[in-house]
Amino acid sequence: MRRHVAEAPTKDSYRTIVVGAGPAGTLAAMHAAGAGSVLLLDAFPLPRHKSCGGMIHALSARTLARHGVRLDGTIREPERVRFRFHDWDADVKKPCSLTFYNVDRDTFDLLLIEMLPPSVEVASGCRATAVEQDCDGCWVTVDARGATHRVRCSILIGADGARSTIRRAIAPGERPYVTVQDVVELEGRIEPFFDCIYSSSIGNGHAYSYVVPKDGHALVGSVFYPRTKRPHETQDLVLEALRAKLPALGPSVAREAAAAAHVRSMRDIVPGAGRILLAGEAGGFLSPTSGEGISYALRTGEMAGRAAALAPERALDAYRSALRPLMAQIRFKLAVLPAMESRAGRALARTLPAPVVSAITRYL
Structure with a gap:
């Protein structure tokens, strides 16, 4: 790995902290860096391994x-x-x-980390264990290989996956x-x-x-x-x-x-709260009909990073506004999901001509 990776945060304060160095986290860190210092944390050693089919679509x-x-x-x-x-x-x-x-997938994630600007500090083997939020920002408690650090930020982006620690700080974990x-x-x-x-x-x-x-x-x-x-x-x-x-x-x-x-309802989608934004699967962003998540991770990561680069008090509203088209897509997919999973829906899929199934699949 060419990029320098720290084993612990090197400062007590950053403008933005991003938790999770997958596609959502790296895109968020890249765009948040336009407004100041960024700390990108991942709980695992980098380059990390991710169990995934590794499918990248258009x-x-x-x-x-x-x-x-x-x-x-x-x-x-x-x-x-x-x-x-x-x-x-x-x-x-x-x-x-x-x-x-x-x-x-491992090489893909490494490629994204290597393209981050120098203003993004990357720290691996650093697990966010607790979050405290106030009106001016967040304190993040970080376990860095057994050593505890308490780090301050104006904006926190949780991109730490389906079992997100950051999400549990603001909403029930599903x-x-x-x-x-x-x-x-x-x-x-x-x-x-x-x-x-x-x-x-x-x-x-x-x-x-x-x-x-x-x-x-x-x-x-x-x-x-x-x-x-x-x-x-x-x-x-x-x-x-x-x-x-x-x-x-x-x-x-x-x-x-x-x-x-x-993701079974729109209640499972949580963009964030206060000074905390959630991207990728931490926020529930993936296709409920196909399970595809990389495109949602990349798009929500970019949106979250761009929002975080604004004035901190405006970030969450800007992020919610940017998410509206994507939320409409998820709402549509949730509406058709029960039919897809039903016996009748699967029986219908067997009888439809392949070109029709192909056309429908593009929306799922």
């Missing part, structure tokens, strides 16, 4: 292009994959025109989806699709699974509803069933788990 690519970011060094084979709806119950596959850049992902060796070729698999036979609590080919391996993941019991056992069943259908899937070389925001 919305994300356009946001990144505006910032001069080139994905070349992050893209893996196959370079692009098309989305495909796969209903296991009826053995129906519906390929769609929706296409994603197939990136290595129980997230649980994701379990295996990295599987390929012993042959599989089609260049981002397969999204639905089945009523996999087990209670299973939302969907996915398969993504990536550099001689396949990422095989499953997403489970909150409170699902024994998701790892269900993931074993998914792998067993997939290997029967895809003989090219070899042994698993790694398994990892993560959390994803569970």
Whole structure:
């Protein structure tokens, strides 16, 4: 990693503190830096590892292009994959025109951190453990590898994911989806699709699974509803069933788990309160119909950073105003989500022509 990364905050006060060095946090830090000093914290060592399928679609690519970011060094084979709806119950596959850049998520996150301006101080292995807010700003308590620091800021941006500590300081934390992902060796070729698999036979609590080919391996993941019991056992069943259908899937070389925001109503969306703004999954920003979160992270991170660069007392109102089109998109997706998850909705998807399914998918 070329950029210098501190092991603890070097000052007692910054204009802006951003918690979480993923896509939302890095974009927020970049834009907030226009108004003064920024501290970007991440609880894990950098470069960090994130369990993720690593799919970048057109919305994300356009946001990144505006910032001069080139994905070349992050893209893996196959370079692009098309989305495909796969209903296991009826053995129906519906390929769609929706296409994603197939990136290595760890390299992608590192690319974003490396493009930050020098005025952003990056500190890794630093966990925000508590937040106190007053009318002039926030105090953030930071655990830096066992040493405690208390740091002041005028604006705090929480971009620390589905289990956000910053969100819990201002709003109830929602129980997230649980994701379990295996990295599987390929012993042959599989089609260049981002397969999204639905089945009523996999087990209670299973939302969907996915398969993504990536550099001689396949990422095989499953997403489970909150409170699902024994998701790892269900993931074993998914792998067993997939290997029967895809003989090219070899042994698993790694398994990892993560959390994803569970958005079921507009009450789950929290832009912030007072001098605290929330971006990415910390605020509940992701597609409730597809689970796609990187484009929402990039867009809300940029919006939060731009808002934070204004007068602190104006930041939250400016952020809420900027979020209105995105909130309308989420509201629409929440309206169609019950039909998508219903037996009737899935039965309809089986019978619709692939071009119609493809057209609908672009809005989900």
